[in-house]
Amino acid sequence: MQYSQKVIDHFMHxxxxxxxxxxxxxxxxxxxxxxxxxxxxxxxxxxxxxIEDISFxxxxxxxxxxxxxxxxxxxxxxxxxxxKKITWHDAxxxxxxxxxxKTHCSVLASDTLQAAISxxxxxxxxxxxxxxxxxxxxxxxxxVIYPQVGEDTFxxxx
Amino acid sequence: MKNIDxxxxxxxxxLDILNFDQWHENILQEIREHLEKYPEVKNIxxxxxxxxx
Numbered sequence: 001m002q003y004s005q006k007v008i009d010h011f012m013h014x015x016x017x018x019x020x021x022x023x024x025x026x027x028x029x030x031x032x033x034x035x036x037x038x039x040x041x042x043x044x045x046x047x048x049x050x051i052e053d054i055s056f057x058x059x060x061x062x063x064x065x066x067x068x069x070x071x072x073x074x075x076x077x078x079x080x081x082x083x084k085k086i087t088w089h090d091a092x093x094x095x096x097x098x099x100x101x102k103t104h105c106s107v108l109a110s111d112t113l114q115a116a117i118s119x120x121x122x123x124x125x126x127x128x129x130x131x132x133x134x135x136x137x138x139x140x141x142x143x144v145i146y147p148q149v150g151e152d153t154f155x156x157x158x
Numbered sequence: 159m160k161n162i163d164x165x166x167x168x169x170x171x172x173l174d175i176l177n178f179d180q181w182h183e184n185i186l187q188e189i190r191e192h193l194e195k196y197p198e199v200k201n202i203x204x205x206x207x208x209x210x211x
Contacts, residue, residue: 035191104188132198134164140192141162141171146181 003062004096010066015073016055025120029112036060036105038068038112044120049080056112063098063105067091071109080117086110088143104145111143167200169193177206 003011020026020041030037036059043053054076056068071091075083088106092098098106121127130136161172171189175182186204193199 029195030191035187104184132196134162136196137162137164137169137193141189143192144185144188146185 002099004098006070006094006096007063007066007098010069010095011062014058014065014069016069016076017057018055019057020053020055025116025123027112027115027119029115030060030108036064036108038064038108040068040072040109040112040116042116042120044080051075051078051080051083054113056109058109060108061102061105063102064108066095067098067106068109068112070094071113075113080120084114084117086113107143107145167198169199169202171202171204173204173206175206182206 019039020043023041024044025042026039028037028039038060039057041055042051044050045052054072056072058065058068060068067088071086074086074090074094078086088103088110091106091110092103095106118127122129161170163170173185175185179185189204190202193202
């Protein structure tokens, strides 16, 4: 399995690691019982709604740690609207690629960032809690990656 | 995936990945991980296409 130098660098020396004291929002995705887990912490500048600070904790593999590290780099300083557009594709590109069978590891970090932003918006009244329905299932299934080729198993187009 | 439904807490997925695909179990596990975190999901039923010779 061939990792890019960027993946190795971010795994060996991850950026923005650690628990944040008094974060404005946090989210934990995944489960250590069955796989990886990532927690992210956000500090939000309340007037401009920018991500002033961000950090993470990971219980995962090299790809998971590297992806969480690069995602925090990509999100820092961005407005919430800009950060909401960050996807696992952006993380993989910024890492100069991941082996296809490890691409699914990148999804957890981007999911966690999006969940933390969503939690912030809900707790600050910018967003309503959406009732669980068939669309929620479809959104979740779009995050499932077919490992052999590193592509979405259920692309959003279908 | 051919079809998906959500009825009375049960997610029904008609999956278009063959049982002998080497990533079949990984895909099933990921689907469960993504959906089981929702308290609204009481059960997940995943059907696979049968191989007809």
